[in-house]
Amino acid sequence: MPxxxxxxxxxxxxxxxxxxLTRECIQIEGGDPExxxxxxxTMPFKDIQTLAFSFKSIAKIQNLKGLNNLTKLQLDNNxxxxxxxxxxxxNLTWLDLSFNKLSKIEGLDTLTKLVDxxxxxNQISTIENLDKLVGLNVLSIGNxxxxxxxxxxxxxxxxxxxxVNLAGNPICRDHDYRSYVLSHIKxxxxxxYRRVYxxxxxxxxxxxxxxxxxxxxxxxxxxxxxKAAADHAHHSKLMAxxxxxxxxxxxxxxxxxxxxxxxxxxxPNLLDSWADIRDKLTTxxxxxxxxxxEAHQRKKAEHAEWLTAVQSALRDRDEIAQKLxxxxxxxxxxxxxxxxxxxxxxxxxxxxxxKKLRDLEEQLLELEMDVVEIIEKLVQEFDRAYSEIxxxxxxxxxxxxxxxxxxxxxxxxxxxxxxxxxxxxYNQESSDLETLADEARAFLQDKDMLMNALQASHDSHLxxxxxxEDRLVNKEIKSATEMSMKNAQWAAKRNRDRIAEVINYVxxxxxxxxxxxxxxxxxxx
Numbered sequence: 001m002p003x004x005x006x007x008x009x010x011x012x013x014x015x016x017x018x019x020x021l022t023r024e025c026i027q028i029e030g031g032d033p034e035x036x037x038x039x040x041x042t043m044p045f046k047d048i049q050t051l052a053f054s055f056k057s058i059a060k061i062q063n064l065k066g067l068n069n070l071t072k073l074q075l076d077n078n079x080x081x082x083x084x085x086x087x088x089x090x091n092l093t094w095l096d097l098s099f100n101k102l103s104k105i106e107g108l109d110t111l112t113k114l115v116d117x118x119x120x121x122n123q124i125s126t127i128e129n130l131d132k133l134v135g136l137n138v139l140s141i142g143n144x145x146x147x148x149x150x151x152x153x154x155x156x157x158x159x160x161x162x163x164v165n166l167a168g169n170p171i172c173r174d175h176d177y178r179s180y181v182l183s184h185i186k187x188x189x190x191x192x193y194r195r196v197y198x199x200x201x202x203x204x205x206x207x208x209x210x211x212x213x214x215x216x217x218x219x220x221x222x223x224x225x226x227k228a229a230a231d232h233a234h235h236s237k238l239m240a241x242x243x244x245x246x247x248x249x250x251x252x253x254x255x256x257x258x259x260x261x262x263x264x265x266x267x268p269n270l271l272d273s274w275a276d277i278r279d280k281l282t283t284x285x286x287x288x289x290x291x292x293x294e295a296h297q298r299k300k301a302e303h304a305e306w307l308t309a310v311q312s313a314l315r316d317r318d319e320i321a322q323k324l325x326x327x328x329x330x331x332x333x334x335x336x337x338x339x340x341x342x343x344x345x346x347x348x349x350x351x352x353x354x355k356k357l358r359d360l361e362e363q364l365l366e367l368e369m370d371v372v373e374i375i376e377k378l379v380q381e382f383d384r385a386y387s388e389i390x391x392x393x394x395x396x397x398x399x400x401x402x403x404x405x406x407x408x409x410x411x412x413x414x415x416x417x418x419x420x421x422x423x424x425x426y427n428q429e430s431s432d433l434e435t436l437a438d439e440a441r442a443f444l445q446d447k448d449m450l451m452n453a454l455q456a457s458h459d460s461h462l463x464x465x466x467x468x469e470d471r472l473v474n475k476e477i478k479s480a481t482e483m484s485m486k487n488a489q490w491a492a493k494r495n496r497d498r499i500a501e502v503i504n505y506v507x508x509x510x511x512x513x514x515x516x517x518x519x520x521x522x523x524x525x
Contacts, residue, residue, distance in 0.1 A: 013393035083107040143168035179204040242296035
C-alpha cells in the first residue's frame with residue numbers, strides 16, 4: 001500500500017530554519033546555475049525577495065530576521081502548527097502556508113501589503129484575524145474545517161477580494177453554500193476554481209433577497225458614517241493647520257468647564273438667554289473662520305510660489321555648472337588619451353586640464369555665491385510676505401476674541417439682572433420656592449451664594465476665552481518662526497553640501513591628473 005505524502009513528511013526529522021537552509025531556499029529568476037549559486041551564497045538578507053521553504057519538514061517558523069524586504073514566502077508542505085515570527089516581514093505580498101497543521105489564523109496583523117494568502121489543507125475552523133489585510137486579492141482556505149456558513153460573511157469586508165477557494169470544507173455540503181457565498185462576498189471573479197458570472201450573482205442575491213436588503217442598508221449607513229468621520233477628520237486637520245482648533249467648540253467648552261453651570265441650570269429660566277449668545281457666537285465664529293482660512297490658503301500659496309522661485313534659480317545655475325563640468329571632462333579625457341599615447345610628455349599634457357580645473361573650481365564657487373545671494377533674497381522676501389499674513393491673522397485673532405469677550409460680558413450683565421429679578425420673585429410670600437430642586441432653592445435663599453456662583457461662572461468663561469486666544473496666537477507666531485528657521489537652515493545646509501561637493505570633485509580630479517603625470521615617471525623608469 002503506497003504511503004501518503006503527508007505521512008512521509010511527518011516521519012522526517014523536523015528541520016530548523018538556519019542561515020544555510022535560508023540561502024538554499026532563495027529563489028532567483030534567470031541566470032546560469034553557477035551564477036545563481038554564487039548569488040545565493042553571498043546575497044545580503046536585506047536583498048532577498050523570494051524564499052521557498054516547501055517540503056523542508058519545518059515544524060516552527062523562526063530565524064527569519066533581516067529579511068525585511070521579502071515579498072514572497074513559501075512555507076507550504078511542512079509541519080507548522082502556528083503562524084508566528086513573521087510580523088516584521090511587512091513587505092510580503094504573497095504567503096503560502098498550505099499543507100501544514102495550522103488550527104488558527106493569527107500573527108498576520110502587520111502584513112498589510114499581503115495580496116495573496118494560501119492556507120489550503122490545514123485544520124482551521126474559523127476565518128478570523130485578517131482585518132488588517134485590506135488589500136487581500138486571493139484567499140485559498142480550502143480543505144480545512146470550516147463548519148459555519150455564516151462565517152463566510154467575515155470576507156465581505158475585503159473590497160479587493162476577487163478569488164476565494166473554500167472547496168473541501170464542511171460548509172460546502174450546505175445546499176445554499178454557493179448562492180450564499182456569491183451573494184455575500186462582493187465582486188468575486190472566481191469561487192472554488194470556477195468563474196463567477198454576473199447572472200450567477202444576481203440569482204444568488206435574489207435567493208437571499210430579504211437578508212441582502214437589510215445587509216445593504218446597514219452597509220450604506222456604515223459608508224455614510226465612514227464618510228462623515230473622514231470629512232470630520234479632514235476638517236479637524238484643516239482647523240489645526242490654520243490654527244483654528246478649538247474655535248468652533250468654544251461655547252461648548254466654556255459650558256463644559258464651568259464649575260457652576262450645572263447648578264445654575266436648576267434655577268428656572270435663568271440660563272435661557274445663553275441660546276441667543278450661542279447663536280451670535282456661531283455667527284461671529286463663521287466670519288472669523290472664513291478670514292483665517294483665506295489667510296491660510298494665502299500662506300500655502302506664498303510658500304509654493306517661493307519653492308518654485310528657488311527651484312527655478314537652482315535649475316538655471318545647475319545647467320550652467322553642468323556645462324562647465326562637461327567641458328572640463330572633455331578636456332580631461334582628451335589629455336588622458338594623449339598621455340596614454342605619449343607617456344613621456346604626460347606632465348606637460350596634464351598642465352592644460354590642471355589649469356582648467358582651477359578655473360572650474362573658481363567658476364563653480366562663484367556660481368554658488370550667486371545662488372546664495374539669490375536664495376537669501378528669496379528667503380527675505382518670503383519672510384516679509386509671510387509675516388504680513390501672520391500679522392494680519394494676529395489682528396484677526398485679537399478682534400475676534402475681543403468680540404467673544406463682549407458677548408460673554410453682555411451675557412453676564414443680562415444674567416445678573418435676571419438672577420436678581422428671579423431672586424426677588426421667589427422670595428415673595430406667594431412664591432412656589434418649595435417646589436424647586438434643592439440646588440435652586442439654595443441659590444434663591446442666599447443672594448450672596450447666587451451672585452458668587454454667577455461671578456465664578458463668568459470668570460471661568462473668560463479664562464477659557466483668554467486661554468484659547470493665547471494658545472492660537474502663540475501657535476501662529478511659533479509656526480511662522482519655525483517656517484523661517486526651516487528655510488534658513490535648509491539654505492545653509494544646501495550651501496555647505498554644494499561647497500563640499502565642489503571641493504571633493506576638485507580633489508578627486510587632482511588625484512586623477514597626478515596619476516596621469518605619474519605615467520611619465522613610469523615611462524622614464
